[in-house]
Amino acid sequence: MGTINGQTAVITGAGSGIGQAVARRLAKHGCPVVLADWNEDGLNDTAASISGPTLVKKLDVRDRQGQMALAAEVKEWAPSPIGLVFNNAGVTVLQGVADASPEDDQWVWDVNFHGVTNGVTAFLPILLEQGSGVIANTSSVFGLVGFPHQSAYCASKFAVRGYTEALRQELKGTGVRAVVVHPGGVKTNIVANARFRSDFRGDHQDVDSAAREFATIARTTPDRAAKIIHEGIEKGRSRIRIGPDAVFLDLLVRIAPTKYFDIIERLEGVVRRGS
Numbered sequence: 001m002g003t004i005n006g007q008t009a010v011i012t013g014a015g016s017g018i019g020q021a022v023a024r025r026l027a028k029h030g031c032p033v034v035l036a037d038w039n040e041d042g043l044n045d046t047a048a049s050i051s052g053p054t055l056v057k058k059l060d061v062r063d064r065q066g067q068m069a070l071a072a073e074v075k076e077w078a079p080s081p082i083g084l085v086f087n088n089a090g091v092t093v094l095q096g097v098a099d100a101s102p103e104d105d106q107w108v109w110d111v112n113f114h115g116v117t118n119g120v121t122a123f124l125p126i127l128l129e130q131g132s133g134v135i136a137n138t139s140s141v142f143g144l145v146g147f148p149h150q151s152a153y154c155a156s157k158f159a160v161r162g163y164t165e166a167l168r169q170e171l172k173g174t175g176v177r178a179v180v181v182h183p184g185g186v187k188t189n190i191v192a193n194a195r196f197r198s199d200f201r202g203d204h205q206d207v208d209s210a211a212r213e214f215a216t217i218a219r220t221t222p223d224r225a226a227k228i229i230h231e232g233i234e235k236g237r238s239r240i241r242i243g244p245d246a247v248f249l250d251l252l253v254r255i256a257p258t259k260y261f262d263i264i265e266r267l268e269g270v271v272r273r274g275s
Contacts, residue, residue: 004134004233006030007083010074012061012119015042017188018138018229019088021222025230027052032079036061036070037089053079061089061115064122071122081130084233087119088138088181092153092190094210095197104195105152112156117163124176131175134233137164141184141246145253145260149200168238179233182250184243185218186225219243 009026013019015037023033023046032053037043040058047056055077057070074082091111093104116137127133142150143157161180168178191214196207204210220243232240241247252260 002132004031004083004230007080007133008032008034008074008078009084009086010034010036010070010082010119010123011084011086011088012036012059012115013089013138014046015039016046017190018183018186018222018225019086020046021226022086022088022229024049025223025226026084027054029230031083034070034074034077061087061118062110064114064118067118067122071126074123075126082123082126082133084134084136085119085123085127086136086138086229087116088136089115090138090140090190091193091195092150093195093197094149094191094199094204094207095152095195096149096200097151099197100151101195101197104197107195108152109156112153113159113163116160120167127176128174133175134177134179135164135167136179136181136229136233136240138181138183139164141182141241141243141249143180143182144246145249145264147200147261149198177236177238179238179240181229181232181240182242182246183225184220184241184246184249185214186220186222186242187215187218188222219245 009031011019011023011033014023014035023035027033027050034055035043035046036057036059038060043056047054059066059070089111091108093108120135137160139160140157142154143161146154164178164180171178192211194207199210225242228242229240241250252263256263
């Protein structure tokens with residue numbers, strides 16, 4: 001299996017949240033890091049916090065040719081073998097299926113799923129050629145359970161899960177590994193940067209209100225998430241669940257595959273009455 005420490009790491013969504021935290025952590029473990037994101041200000045903040053070798057690229061992960069060009073550039077630039085390709089960029093939209101904006105659903109699908117497949121298509125040949133490396137794709141706790149008014153996000157994250165698990169079987173014997181990452185509530189800007197039409201219970205009138213509530217619910221810090229991801233990859237895990245909520249929901253959906261949301265609602269009611 002080996003270690004990814006000291007090897008080059010490619011990270012999309014590196015301008016904030018989990019991607020930024022993973023980049024900083026791996027740099028401290030001797031990894032040259034390739035930082036890719038659409039957010040140039042965030043990229044610059046991440047790069048400024050890293051003292052080791054960095055390659056910084058503004059990238060729209062939906063752009064397959066852009067990802068191919070990045071892979072070619074990384075192959076020439078990398079001062080060490082590529083140990084990790086972390087396809088992590090993600091977005092969401094809050095809206096019900098009945099009144100959904102198809103354009104917003106397509107945006108979520110293109111970033112969350114095609115952003116992953118584009119990254120794999122671009123970098124997998126390099127990893128296969130060198131006979132080593134890890135592809136880690138970010139799914140979500142919503143790649144384990146369905147949640148109302150998150151249909152596009154759930155669809156994209158279930159797809160990332162299935163795609164990565166299929167890829168894992170194809171990579172047996174190649175020296176390259178595929179890992180799926182399932183974050184629970186992590187304190188990131190994903191809700192603050194979401195597109196918003198309506199939320200499930202009608203508690204929020206805009207994205208700012210939804211983001212404030214998410215900030216109170218999310219328990220795991222990006223640094224903690226980065227530690228779990230790094231240690232999980234080093235231990236050879238194929239599925240990495242981040243946070244107690246991810247672990248709980250993973251178990252719940254196995255026990256009650258069609259009733260898990262009813263149980264979630266009852267538990268939420270107990271919490272609200274006790275608060």
